[in-house]
Amino acid sequence: MNSVSFDTRTRHGATFSNVVLILVILFLFLPLFVIITYSFSASKSMEFTTFSLKWYTQLFFDSDELWSAFLNSAVIALSSAAVATVIASGAAIGIMWYRFKGRQYIQILSFLPMVLPEVIIGISMLIFFSAVRLPLGLITIFIAHTTFNLPFVYLLVTARLDEFDISTVEAARDLGANEAQSLVKVVIPSILPGMLSGFLMAVTMSLEDFVITFFVSGPGSTTLPLYVYSMIRYGVSPVINALSFVLILSIMLIAFAMRRFLKTIAASS
Amino acid sequence: MKNVSRSYGTFKALDDVSIEIRKGEFFSLLGPSGCGKTTLLRSIAGFDTPDEGVIELDGRNIIPYPPEKRLVNTVFQSYALFPHLNVFENIAFPLRLKKEKESSVRDKVAQYLKLVQLSGHEHKKPAMLSGGQKQRVAIARALINEPSVLLLDEPLSALDAKLRQSLLVELDQIHDKIGITFIYVTHDQSEALSVSDRIAVMNEGKVLQTGTPYEIYESPATDFVARFIGETNLFPATVVSCVPFEQTHMSTLQVDALGSVIRVTDDDYLEAGTHVSFTVRPEKLKITSHPPLTVSKDINLFSGIVDEPIYSGFQSKYYVALACGTIIKVIQQHATYMDEGPAINWKDSVFVSWSAEDGYIVEVIDR
Ligand SMILES: Nc1ncnc2c1ncn2[C@@H]1O[C@H](COP(=O)(O)OP(=O)(O)O)[C@@H](O)[C@H]1O
Ligand SMILES: [Mg+2]
Secondary structure (H helix, E strand, O other): OHHHHHHHHHHHHHHHHHHHHHHHHHHHHHHHHHHHHHHOEOOOOOOOOOEOOHHHHHHHHOOHHHHHHHHHHHHHHHHHHHHHHHHHHHHHHHHHHOOOOOHHHHHHHHHHHHHOOHHHHHHHHHHHHHHOOOOOOHHHHHHHHHHHHHHHHHHHHHHHHHOOOOHHHHHHHHOOOOHHHHHHHHHHHHHHHHHHHHHHHHHHHHHHOOHHHHHHOOOOOOOHHHHHHHHHHOOOOHHHHHHHHHHHHHHHHHHHHHHHHHHHHHHOO | OEEEEEEEOOEEEEEEEOOOOOOOOEEEEEOOOOOOHHHHHHHHHOOOOOOEEEOEEOOEEOOOOOHHHOOEEEEOOOOOOOOOOOHHHHHHHHHHHOOOOHHHHHHHHHHHHHHOOOOOOOOOOHHHOOHHHHHHHHHHHHHOOOOOEEEEEOOOOOOOHHHHHHHHHHHHHHHHHHOOEEEEEEOOHHHHHHHOOEEEEEEOOEEEEEEOHHHHHHOOOOHHHHHHOOOOEEEEEEEEEEEEEOOEEEEEEEEHHHOEEEEEEEOOOOOOOOEEEEEEOHHHOEEEOOOOOOOOOOEEEEEEEEEEEEEOOOEEEEEEEEOOOOEEEEEEEOOOOOOOOOOOOOOOEEEEEEEHHHOEEEEEEEO
């Protein structure tokens, strides 16, 4: 019967694909497992001796600089992602709404920061900031992150807008909404999922950026990636291993929460 | 509306359109695609501004007002439902804008859901509805504001034929129930004929004729209208003579395509030598295997050979090749039971005849 042959085929295929799956997972996650193992080791060198939580104690109770760097990162990530989302969504909506003549060129231009090497963006930002005599610090990092986040959010929102039926705006106007109301009640709800995923992407990219931040940061504006890098220069401290595990855990938690959140949004739209 | 014109560059999408639509009327704008129907409708709704002319609603020019200020609502061809709102909130949208009380919103939405027979679907998202259901939501949403005029832009064109028929009838019933003016845009002449109180036939941005379905079918104003509405046999002709006949005039026309003269009655006196176009509807022709026994003066009779019989159950259509080579269309209803199939078959010799009163002079080309 049909179902029987189907079953045997999956069983045969399953063994092979399972092997591949396990290999891939190992390849991707083995380095992480190693780090996690070492984070619980009492030894300072790269070997597992006895189980200990001392690196975690040190991470949470004796790493003020690390936590202030983390705070910097979080503030910059959230604020630059929020500003980038507002500006990019506004641009995407405006370009659709008023049917600009040069919209294709804007699209191409917005790709540029994505294909340019980060080093070049970092250097050009540095040159720019010194040209306008803006002292390097949190402000310059914020500006730089907002800038490099813009095209990503813009693209995600435009993708959503491409599916948007412009006649629903006319319908809203027809039914009594003025221009602003049709924007708030029809356009923005329709592209909200795109804006949210753009925001999340921007947060992630800002949190993990090292190269550009390296160029535009100043004294007292160390972000987490910069701080970790400076720690490594004096030898890899197992505190970093502990930090890695904490980050992995929290990112996984956030990712799951976001997935559920986005799912409910998708279900309601 | 008076003298409305709209050009895109040098192209005239609307050319001096004047139509008067009466309160409560089911009025259709009928014409081939690209003739400017949508442009006209969008001008009434306020999405497009005419270059010239005025559009009045209850005696007031509405052109200066934005769409949301006009007492006119539209049912869009693409439905244009709000994808993020469910059926209830889609229909409630105009009321929410007016900040109506929750209880009155509930009552009104329920009332209009019932009108379009969608009660029980309140909580579905538009994506979960069929095409016909989406169109019903769009209709309810457009009506809930109680506009003076409802505009419908080919609302049924995305649906299949059967559904189109039943929704059209339903639309007509809704119109009877609420009694507001409907302006219905379509390129389908049978849709327009079946439900409209009056029709404006458009082509190339111009209104060619405005009238009841009956007037437009029986007395088309131009060759285009005659050809566009239903099927017809249309020939250029020259007046040979014209004499008074009962209350009208009986003209004798030389029709080159038929290679002969025919007789036709018309209200007006026509000078000999006038060029006209002449039409006779296929269903007004009689087709017989034998010549009629009595041939009076006001019967036009031709003989020919059946070139192509098309049987479609309740009727047959015959393309008959006349002796002179011209093909003429004849439609015959099958009113009686046909035991042995149609009496007239392919290649049969037949006689085609019609009464002078059934012909019609469409255009008088020069006087
Ligand atoms: N925005 C526009 N720009 C240029 N031409 C247009 C525009 N809108 C409509 N037209 C032209 O005007 C004509 C009438 O269009 P439309 O009113 O949509 O026709 P219909 O609805 O009768 O099919 C068409 O030939 C169309 O190409
Ligand atoms: Mg159209």
